[in-house]
Amino acid sequence: MWSVSWKMMKRDGRMLVPAGIAILVGTLFIAATFLFANTMDVSIRKQVSSSFGQANYAISPKDDANDEASSATTVKDFHLQQIRALKGVNGARAQVYAPVELTSVSANKHTNSAGIAMSQPDSIMPMPVVEGHWPQGESEIAVPKQAAQRLNLKLGDEVSVNAGRGGQSGSDGSDSLRLKLVGLNEDKDGAYSYYGGASVMSEGAMAQLMGAPSASGIDSYPAPYIYLSIDDAQAGQETLDQIRAKLPKGFQLQTRAAFEDSQIKEMSGQTNIMTTFLLSFGILAMFVAALVIANTFQVMVARQRRTLALLRTIGAKKGQVRASVLMQSGILGLIASSLGAAGAIGLMMAAHGLGLRIGALTLEVMVTPPVIVVPIVFGTAMTMIASLSSAAAATRVTPLEALRPAEVSDSSKRSGKIRLALACIMMVIGAAMAAWIVYQAVQDSRGVKGTMVAENGDSALGIAVAGVALFFIGALLCANRWIPWMLKGIGALVAHIGPSSKVAVGNISRNPARVAATGTALLIGVTLVACLGTGATSAKQTMATALDTRYSVDVEISLNQEDVSGLEKVRKVKGVKAAELVPVYQGAVGSGKTAEDNAQKDYIAIFALKAGQSERLMNVSQESLMSGGSKLVMPKGQVGDKAVVKAGQTVSVVHYDDGTVTATGHSFQVAAGSYNGLGGDAGSYGIALVDQSASLGKPDRYEIWIKSDGSQPVGSFTEDIREAMSSTPDAMVSGGIAMKATYEQIINIFLLIMVALLAVAVIIALIGVANTLSLSVIERTKESATLRAIGMTKRQLKRSLSVEALLIAVGSTLAGLALGTIFGWIGAYIVFESLGKVSLPLDWNMYAMILVVAVIAALLASVLPARRATKTPPVEALAEA
Structure with missing residues (x-):
């Protein structure tokens, strides 16, 4: 019977081509979905763990950790010297950074970047050095390649480095250093894209820059994350347990994969959102293919009726005829599914070999077992299942009836009521499942x-x-x-x-x-x-x-004083839709009526906007919330029971001078805004917006807020803005x-x-x-x-x-x-x-x-x-x- 079936299959090969194509396309869809999902997963993971370098572990705050306590934890609290001495630990780097201003001594041009400390081994640095070498002493520095080009610097030149404002250190940035440029780095993964890249110097130089003794290094800096390079083969569980024993309260040791999972879940509520979303439609595509397969086998069985009937008359049993149809479908499914999986891999390899990209995503070939196993198993199984009705139809008629010329009988009427009842039950149950999750x-x-969605989003989506x-x-x-x-x-x-x-x-x-x-x-x-x-x-x-809502201001330029000429230069940059000056004041939580109130430790930057400015400059207008001029509209994530301030609290405008806090007599009532932050960086949290309906005195500083019209690539747009502000000292461009x-x-x-x-x-x-x-x-x-x-x-x-x-x-x-x-x-x-x-x-x-x-x-x-x-x-x- 097997040989007869094989001959029948070869004879009707042309009839099987459409079904084979449907199976091939459907399984190619599923295999391509896994391949794309793998590439997307790597891309997103690379983004969320861009600060790791080649580190494979991270010390990070626990999900339920108190934010204020975590931010107060310094490098010293992690006992890094002891951790570095443990077996299997190749290196450790604290995520410590602060805004710095770079000045070309010869050209007298300025730009800004983040300042970070050099760590060993250099493989755990968050970006590679592309020219020269990393700093090897306290008098050397490696700066972003684009910053060097903007300042007309070359290797060996002298760079003046000044401490910026608002960094993790909280320093006024009074000190400055002259360092030798020995290397150019490139922040390819965007770890410090907010600052336009990172300038790397020794721990001692960074400490000296921020006003701390060089001997203390960066020990007194806050450090929310520590990145570790650990050889798992040498370290073993004992080393991991010793590291955990040295951690401050509220911190945990995670593998890089676990860290990436937690960050992706925090972003989207799912850890495998791309794979799940695409695969759900890949499975639906295979159901389409299954219907095509079923219809194709109906056509094939219709053409083979005489042959199958002849087989019945010479002694073939119903089970043999059914097995013949199933064998043909199984062979077809296996061949077509294998070609589909191979085709997807081949297309991805060709795209990778040609260097094709989709946006910034390079199409890399990442073949995992699901790429091959799932399409072949699923495609073969679906093909055989789809052919069951045709196999049943081939055995349902008697030999004499089959030999007589007749149209294909419609067997669907025989089980119409049962089929309708089953369909209604499935629809009711399916609708109930989806409605419950919604x-x-x-x-x-x-x-x-x-809720199930909050606790297990993947399972909820699956249901x-x-x-x-x-x-x-x-x-x-x-x-x-x-x-x-x-x-x-x-x-x-x-x-x-x-x-x-x-x-x-x-x-x-x-x-x-x-x-x-x-x-x-x-x-x-x-x-x-x-x-x-x-x-x-x-x-x-x-x-x-x-x-x-998360990045409500495209670009911010922080200034020590009002700079009208700089504003006009920025407005001439191609791609700028709007740019205006925004005065910044200091606010203290409390009434500000007593000395105790004025000594509040919780200070808030107050951006005093005129009427209409949030409409022109922000991606999410706050005009309606700021009406009346008495509201301090803060990011909604910064107002609440667990936050520093609560809705309805009073924030007073104060002036801070040489350690003395003076109240101005102006105060505002806190209200939660409809935005989550200005630029998304941790330094932008805790800010607030007010309607400048009354004089608040002399501002502490100024900012230029810029809104892009979207016509220019982001990289060139921000570079042009930095170039426009290069002649203004202390101008910090971020956003x-x-x-x-x-x-x-x-x-x-x-x-x-x-x-x-x-x-x-x-x-x-x-x-x-x-x-x-x-x-x-x-x-x-x-x-x-x-x-x-x-x-x-x-x-x-x-x-x-x-x-x-x-x-x-x-x-x-x-x-x-x-x-x-x-x-x-x-x-x-x-x-x-x-x-x-x-x-x-x-x-x-x-x-x-x-x-x-x-x-x-x-x-x-x-x-x-x-x-x-x-x-x-x-x-x-x-x-x-």
Whole structure:
């Protein structure tokens, strides 16, 4: 029987090609999803752990640690010298940095960067040196390559380094050093993009710069993170336990992977958001392929009826016939799935070899077991499952009945009631599962503790996807009920156009099972595309809003005094939409009426904005919240029970001079804003905004706030601003635009990948429609011949199939758009609710594009079946029928 089956398979090889293509494309989709997810995962992990260098462990605050206590912990508290002496510890680096100003002694030009201390081994430094070497003494420095170019510096030149303001040290920055430029570094992973890179000097030089004794090094600096290079083979569990025993309260030792997981989860609520999101649609794509496979085997079994019947007459049993069909499907699935996985790897290798990039993402080949195993196992299994109905159909008729010329019987009516009941149960359960998770997400967005979405976002998303899939499968099971009913209503509008249209509408009414099979192929494809498109649009709009609230000011320039000329230079930079001066005052928590009040330790920078400035300069306007001029609008994450200040507290404007705090008599009431920070850097937290409706006295300092029009690349835009301010001493350029652009780039890369994968669903749907129409041609051989015999022309017969395909395409597309939009909303809300208000869009342009593509695909799919229906002469067709 196996040899007979193999010969049958080779004979009908051309019939298996469409199914093979569907399987190949579907499994290629899944393999490519894993490969893209691997690349995206590496990219995001590299971003969140950009400060590690080649360190493999980190000491970081625990999730429940008190922020104020963590920020007060200094390098000395970590006992780094003792940790470095432990077995297997190759090096340790404290994340200590402070803003510094670099001045070219010869050219008298200025720029700023972060100042960090040199650590050994140099492999744990957060960026590589690209020219020269790292500092080897207290008189040497390595600066960012772009900063050196801006200052016209070359190796060996002297650089004047001044301490900046607002760094971790809290120093006034009165000291300055002259250091020899010995190296140029490049912050490729963006660890210090907020400051435009990092200047590296010895611990002693950095301590001296910030006013501390050189002998103490950086021991007195706050250090939220310590990065360790540990040889696990040498260290063992004993060394890790010894390190943990030396940690200050509230800190933990984590592997780099665990640190990355926690940071990604903090950002998105998920640790594998990209893989989960893409794979859910990859699985749906395989369901599309499964339907195509099922329809293809129905066509193949229809063609093999005589052969299978002959086998039955000469003694083949039902089980052997069934095994024959399953064997053919298993071989086809294994071959096509293997080619799909290999094709995905080959395409990725070709893209990597050609150096192709998507945005800033390099397409690297990262083959993990799921890339190969999942597509092959899933593709083979789905192919065999999809062929079960065809295998059953091959054994359902008697040998004599099968030998007699007849149309393919419609067996769906026999189990109609059971199938409908099962479909309804699946739809109810699936809808309940998805609704429960959505309810949990809503509760989580309202701050209710203990929700499943907050505690285990991955499991919650998995349940929601399972619920949606269960509902969708239920809808597909009863598609033979509602699709023909829907198409009958649409067909009533076109039935009177001509004989071809009337025949097409009649065909839809006569065989609802065949119509449902054809429509379902396109329905799944359109639903997939609409779901992806809706999810992508929602992701982009939601993330854009979240980024605007987190990085609400594009660029900040901190100044010691008002600089009108510098402001005019900045306004001339290409890409600047708006730039204005903002005075900065000092605020103290408390009334400020007594000496004790004035000695408050909790100080807040007050940015005094004039009416309309937040509208012009910020990505999220605070105008309505600042109305009245008596509100101190702080980042919403900095106001609350666990924060330094609470809503309604008083903050007084004070002046600080030589250790003496003087109240000005002005005070404001704290209110939570609708933004999370200015530039996203830790130094921007604790700031506040007020409406400058009254004179607050002389400002402590000034800032220039800049809003970009988005026309220029972020790198060149910030470089041009630094160049414009290079003649202004003590001008510190920073801002969240670089980090915002990094995250936007990740989002755009993700969307580009999804758009590229949308073509897969269209191709699979096209194959499905072509296969089911081919089946309908075989079923209607006698009918087509009769129509030809009574005078219907070839063109009219072709037109009737085209109209039938068009009606099915329009009806299935409209249903798919509705279902896909709802599914996309559900997925987007669950994934992104942790970021804030989730956008639930209705993308009419996308709907129009999908409808046009689906109609064109259906019409193209009807071409070959229509040619086949008209190829056989009427007399011959009637004789065969």
